[in-house]
Amino acid sequence: xxxxxTTQKLFDGRKFxxxxxxxxxxxxxxxxxxxxxxxxxxxxxxxxxxNKLMEIQYCLNGxxxxxxxxxxxxxxxxSIEKDKAFRAKYWKLGGLYNxxxxxxxxxxxxxxxxxxxxxxxxxxxxxxxxxxxxxxFE
Numbered sequence: 001x002x003x004x005x006t007t008q009k010l011f012d013g014r015k016f017x018x019x020x021x022x023x024x025x026x027x028x029x030x031x032x033x034x035x036x037x038x039x040x041x042x043x044x045x046x047x048x049x050x051n052k053l054m055e056i057q058y059c060l061n062g063x064x065x066x067x068x069x070x071x072x073x074x075x076x077x078x079s080i081e082k083d084k085a086f087r088a089k090y091w092k093l094g095g096l097y098n099x100x101x102x103x104x105x106x107x108x109x110x111x112x113x114x115x116x117x118x119x120x121x122x123x124x125x126x127x128x129x130x131x132x133x134x135x136x137f138e
Contacts, residue, residue: 001026001028001029002026003023003024003025003026003029003031003033003112003115004022004023004024004026005021005022005033005036005110006021006022006024007019007020007021007022007038007039008020008021008022009044012044012045012046013045013046014045014046015046015129015130016046016054016128016129016130017044017045017046017126017127017128017129018125018126018127019039019125019126019128020123020124020125021038021039021110021123021124021125021126022121022122022123023060023110023112023115023121023123023124024119024121025063025115025116025117025119025120025121026119027117027118027119028117029116029117030116030117031116032111032112032113032114032115032116033065033110033111033112033115034111035068035070035109035110035111036109036110036111037107037108037109038067038108038109038110038124038126039108039126039128040107041105041106041107041128042105042106042107044128046128046130047106048106048130049098049104049105049106050097050098050104050106050130051097051098051106051128051129051130052090052094052095052096052098052128052129052130053077053090053095053096053108053126053127053128054089054090054091054096054127054128054129055087055088055089055090055091055125055126055127056078056086056087056088056124056125056126056127057086057087057088057124057125058080058085058086058087058122058123058124058125059084059085059086059122059123060081060082060083060084060120060122060124061083061120061121061122062082062083062114062118062120063082063112063113063114063115063118063120064079064080064081064082064112064113064114065079065080065110065111065112065113065124066078066079066080066110066111066113067079067080067108067109067110067124068108068109068110068111069098069100069104069106069107069108069109070100070104070105070106070107070108071101071102071103071104071105072101072102072103072104073101073103074100074109075098075099075100075101077096077108078096080124082114095129108126108128110124
């Protein structure tokens with residue numbers, strides 16, 4: 001078998017999307033997840049290449065992960081520690097916006113460390129909004 005990623009849509013509105021991503025390791029799979037899509041921007045109402053991450057909540061049991069903004073050259077978004085339940089809010093900062101360059105898709109990718117050949121599991125909750133780019137003529 002293979003490691004599994006399942007996504008649960010918690011809310012998908014005009015302005016924001018909230019999803020829960022469940023990750024389950026398979027002891028028969030000797031690989032890590034490498035830049036697997038966990039947030040496919042085109043699948044939600046906020047479909048945009050200029051999304052912002054406003055909140056993240058996670059708990060990864062026995063493995064860590066790195067999230068990236070998808071682009072021709074992927075851009076690191078956030079590192080996730082193992083064995084720690086954590087919640088971060090970026091509202092006061094205006095969110096963590098997609099600063100990827102050429103080829104950006106708005107998708108969020110995951111790469112794991114320590115998931116290979118285990119039955120470890122975890123979850124990540126993402127709260128994403130579409131970044132409104134100001135129009136100087138408005």
